[in-house]
Amino acid sequence: MIEKATGIDRTATVILLLGMAFVLAPLVIAFVTATQSYQQFVQAGGIRFRISGHFLDNIRLIITETQLPRQLWNSFVISLLVAAIKCAFAFTATFALVFFENRMNRVIFAVTIATVMLPLELVVITTYQIVANVLMPVNWIVKATGIDWLADRIAGVRVPELRLNLLDTYIGIAAPIATSCTSVFIYRQFFLTLPRDLPRAAAMDGAGPLRFMVDILLPLSWTPLIATFMFWFIGGWTSYLWPLIAASTPDAQPAVVGLAKLATTDPERIPEVPMLMTGALFVSIIPVTLIAVMQRQIVRGMNLSEK
Amino acid sequence: MVRRYCKAGKMRQGFYVGRVTYAMLVAPILVLIFLFFYVPVGLAFFWSFFLERPFGGGSQFVGMQNFSRVLSDPVYWEALRRTVVFMIIAPGLAIGISLVLALAADRGLRLSQAARNIVIWPKAVAGASIGVVFVFIFNPFLGIFSPINDLFPGLWNPRIDGNDAFATIVVAQVWNGIPFNFVILLSGLQAIPDMLVKSAAMDGAGSWRRILDIQLPLLTPQLFLTFVLEFVGTVVEAFGLIDTMTQGGPGEATTLLIYKIYVDGFKAYDLSGAATQTVLLMIFVIVMVLLQFRLEKHVKYER
Numbered sequence: 001m002i003e004k005a006t007g008i009d010r011t012a013t014v015i016l017l018l019g020m021a022f023v024l025a026p027l028v029i030a031f032v033t034a035t036q037s038y039q040q041f042v043q044a045g046g047i048r049f050r051i052s053g054h055f056l057d058n059i060r061l062i063i064t065e066t067q068l069p070r071q072l073w074n075s076f077v078i079s080l081l082v083a084a085i086k087c088a089f090a091f092t093a094t095f096a097l098v099f100f101e102n103r104m105n106r107v108i109f110a111v112t113i114a115t116v117m118l119p120l121e122l123v124v125i126t127t128y129q130i131v132a133n134v135l136m137p138v139n140w141i142v143k144a145t146g147i148d149w150l151a152d153r154i155a156g157v158r159v160p161e162l163r164l165n166l167l168d169t170y171i172g173i174a175a176p177i178a179t180s181c182t183s184v185f186i187y188r189q190f191f192l193t194l195p196r197d198l199p200r201a202a203a204m205d206g207a208g209p210l211r212f213m214v215d216i217l218l219p220l221s222w223t224p225l226i227a228t229f230m231f232w233f234i235g236g237w238t239s240y241l242w243p244l245i246a247a248s249t250p251d252a253q254p255a256v257v258g259l260a261k262l263a264t265t266d267p268e269r270i271p272e273v274p275m276l277m278t279g280a281l282f283v284s285i286i287p288v289t290l291i292a293v294m295q296r297q298i299v300r301g302m303n304l305s306e307k
Numbered sequence: 308m309v310r311r312y313c314k315a316g317k318m319r320q321g322f323y324v325g326r327v328t329y330a331m332l333v334a335p336i337l338v339l340i341f342l343f344f345y346v347p348v349g350l351a352f353f354w355s356f357f358l359e360r361p362f363g364g365g366s367q368f369v370g371m372q373n374f375s376r377v378l379s380d381p382v383y384w385e386a387l388r389r390t391v392v393f394m395i396i397a398p399g400l401a402i403g404i405s406l407v408l409a410l411a412a413d414r415g416l417r418l419s420q421a422a423r424n425i426v427i428w429p430k431a432v433a434g435a436s437i438g439v440v441f442v443f444i445f446n447p448f449l450g451i452f453s454p455i456n457d458l459f460p461g462l463w464n465p466r467i468d469g470n471d472a473f474a475t476i477v478v479a480q481v482w483n484g485i486p487f488n489f490v491i492l493l494s495g496l497q498a499i500p501d502m503l504v505k506s507a508a509m510d511g512a513g514s515w516r517r518i519l520d521i522q523l524p525l526l527t528p529q530l531f532l533t534f535v536l537e538f539v540g541t542v543v544e545a546f547g548l549i550d551t552m553t554q555g556g557p558g559e560a561t562t563l564l565i566y567k568i569y570v571d572g573f574k575a576y577d578l579s580g581a582a583t584q585t586v587l588l589m590i591f592v593i594v595m596v597l598l599q600f601r602l603e604k605h606v607k608y609e610r
Contacts, residue, residue, distance in 0.1 A: 008514040009414060012410070012412075015408060015411040016411050016412060017418070019407075019408040019485075020425050023482070026444060026482065029443075030440045045448075045449070045453075046449035046450065047443075047444070047450055089339060093335070093336040095332060096328075096332035099322060099323055100324065100328075100329045101323070102324075102326070104329075104333075108337065117539070117596055118344075118348065118589055118593070119540075120344075122542070122589055125582055126347040126350040126582060126585070128573075129347075129350065130342065130343065130350065134342060136346075137346055176343040176347075179339060179344040199318065199322075200318065208328075209323040209325060210328065238432065238434070240546065240550070245573055256436055256547075257435070259435065260438070260439065260551045264551075273449065277439075280437070280439050283436055284433070284436050287431035291428060291430060295423070295427060299427075299494065
């Protein structure tokens with residue numbers, strides 16, 4: 001506090017209260033409605049700010065009548081995969097970029113960072129085709145190099161069209177989401193702040209690059225690693241467009257997609273609003289709790305690039 | 308033992324040089340982004356010059372026909388116009404509100420801690436999930452505006468009035484967009500050295516003056532960053548909201564480009580048209596980002 005500034009502090013307090021109110025309003029409305037039964041809701045003829053006692057009934061309804069519990073598990077696995085791939089691949093690659101002397105450093109850095117510019121959602125049309133057959137590029141190479149022609153000529157073998165469909169699988173949904181390489185940027189900023197003598201000292205003690213990475217760099221990097229892991233986990237959880245098209249069966253869909261499918265009902269009928277609101281809270285509670293509890297770690301870890 | 312030591316110590320000026328290890332370390336990420344990023348992007352460009360039939364029905368080279376077909380379609384230009392309007396309004400509001408909130412939270416009041424935590428919650432809520440909630444809140448007969456509709460029937464109806472529908476998407480997008488901008492701007496504010504603010508105070512600059520003349524100018528890099536990220540983000544993030552709240556309607560009032568691509572590609576099976584629009588949208592995004600980076604050169608960052 002520099003000087004006493006009651007006026008501006010009072011304004012700031014009001015602003016913060018308004019901001020929190022704006023953020024909380026939809027969540028509170030969802031919760032209040034989720035405590036009402038469908039009959040109460042229809043009788044009241046819409047939104048009513050009265051907490052009633054049917055929240056657990058609605059939860060039971062969600063668990064027994066919908067696919068959301070299973071889809072919650074899907075979300076969990078997919079988000080875990082996204083976060084793990086993003087962190088692990090970026091970690092080893094960034095280690096190589098910062099601590100190795102190699103002519104390819106610049107190219108690889110540019111190639112990875114360019115992925116940040118175009119979000120996956122832009123290219124879902126063709127990503128779908130690739131995930132429907134991840135061996136498609138191999139087929140192209142076989143065709144382009146004339147291997148199929150050679151095989152036919154020399155051995156009389158037809159090279160089969162290779163097929164591997166990853167749609168509706170966890171890895172097929174998670175991998176394209178994990179392509180955005182923002183982590184490379186964050187880890188690079190962090191690695192560059194470490195003393196240059198660190199790998200030298202490790203080498204004197206007889207540690208090779210891999211040992212240095214696992215035993216020295218990894219323990220030093222927990223803060224940014226955990227922060228980015230949480231962040232990408234939440235990112236995987238909240239992604240929608242890609243899982244919507246990559247998972248065609250309810251069994252493979254993540255919870256957010258499942259909820260959206262529940263919500264598209266007959267417009268003529270009053271929708272099962274209390275159940276939907278319960279569902280919206282049900283699919284959001286894990287990531288929101290995560291961010292509420294880990295807020296400090298996430299923000300600090302992500303901000304290392306700024307300092 | 309001696310051999311192992313030599314192998315481990317294979318360095319040049321503090322950098323490792325082993326080529327095989329290097330390749331092993333970068334291979335996973337390169338395979339991943341090649342397969343699931345560069346191949347799809349390349350394929351989109353490729354398809355935009357071919358007439359692709361759905362269900363593997365073969366393809367035929369058509370040159371620029373796809374482009375002329377898409378670009379001569381007034382529906383496409385309408386969607387582009389709406390996307391641009393959306394890209395101006397939603398990030399503008401989201402960044403403006405986040406900036407005010409960040410300035411307030413930076414004052415270290417008793418409320419600041421709670422606010423810093425709660426304001427970032429929307430980051431963890433999927434657009435499609437909150438869309439389900441907002442569509443109920445804004446429902447003309449069941450939602451918060453239903454009393455107004457009882458008094459003036461038809462004043463608010465996002466199912467019929469395109470502007471109302473557009474407004475609901477904007478509000479939802481702003482709600483979802485606040486946390487990220489807030490975090491970036493607040494961390495920027497807190498990185499401003501105390502010394503600067505204090506010396507300005509000694510020179511007699513009041514709180515408001517300091518915000519205008521010191522904090523805001525020093526916040527330019529973060530403001531710039533939020534604009535770049537928000538512009539790219541809003542192009543795609545609105546999809547979850549549109550799909551759950553309006554399905555692009557009424558009419559086509561909320562059909563932004565990203566939604567149109569989805570409908571054309573996965574509902575109408577016009578793969579070439581969708582790929583062509585994808586290419587155009589990618590070019591649009593890249594141009595926007597590059598423009599903003601050019602702009603950045605004119606902004607001074609000296610601290």
